[in-house]
Every structure is written in C-alpha cells, then in structure tokens.
Amino acid sequence: MLNDLDKKIKLDIIITIIATFVSINFIIFSYIFKDYATQILSILVILLPTIYIVGNLIIRGILNKELYDLREDYDETIIEINEGVEEMKQVIDELKEEKRILKK
Numbered sequence: 001m002l003n004d005l006d007k008k009i010k011l012d013i014i015i016t017i018i019a020t021f022v023s024i025n026f027i028i029f030s031y032i033f034k035d036y037a038t039q040i041l042s043i044l045v046i047l048l049p050t051i052y053i054v055g056n057l058i059i060r061g062i063l064n065k066e067l068y069d070l071r072e073d074y075d076e077t078i079i080e081i082n083e084g085v086e087e088m089k090q091v092i093d094e095l096k097e098e099k100r101i102l103k104k
Helices: 002-032 034-103
Strands: none
Touching: 002 034
16 A cells, blocks of 8 residues: 555656646747747646646546455455354354253
8 A cells, every 4th residue: 555655646746747847848838939929828728737637537546446445355354254243143052052951
C-alpha cells in the first residue's frame, strides 16, 4: 500500500510538471506569436484543466482498485470468521449435550 502511495505521489508530481511545462511553453509561444496570443492562451485555458482532470482520473482509478482489493480481503475475512463462529456453535452444542448426558 505504501508503494501505491508513492505511485500516486509520483503521478501528482509528474502531472504538475507536465502542466507547468505546457503552461510555460504556451506563454512563451504567446510572446513569440503576438498576433495569435489570444488563441494560444485560450487553448492553454482549455488544456491545463484537462491535464489535471485526466491525472485525477488516473489516480482515482488507482484508489478504486485499492478499495476493491481491500473489500475483497475484508469479505474473505468475514467469511472465515463466520465459518469459525459456526464451528464454535457446534462445539458448544456438543458440549452442552455431553453435559446434559452426564447429569442424567
């Protein structure tokens, strides 16, 4: 799980670096091509949130996979606990029956 956490932090860092790199390039392009500065910056305004949204969707997918794995382990544990409880009930019933027979 700690390894996956590192993976998520690394993804956050990579997404931030990509978004920063794209922003810097678009700002530089808007200075170089002054006639198209409005269009270039408009594209940046659309592109930048998209980068973060896609990154967050990837991270959300990782979190959902972790949650599914945890639930699967939890369900298996609950099944094993219920089986143990049933076995204990059977042993208790057997002991009660033996005790009742010995009292007679």
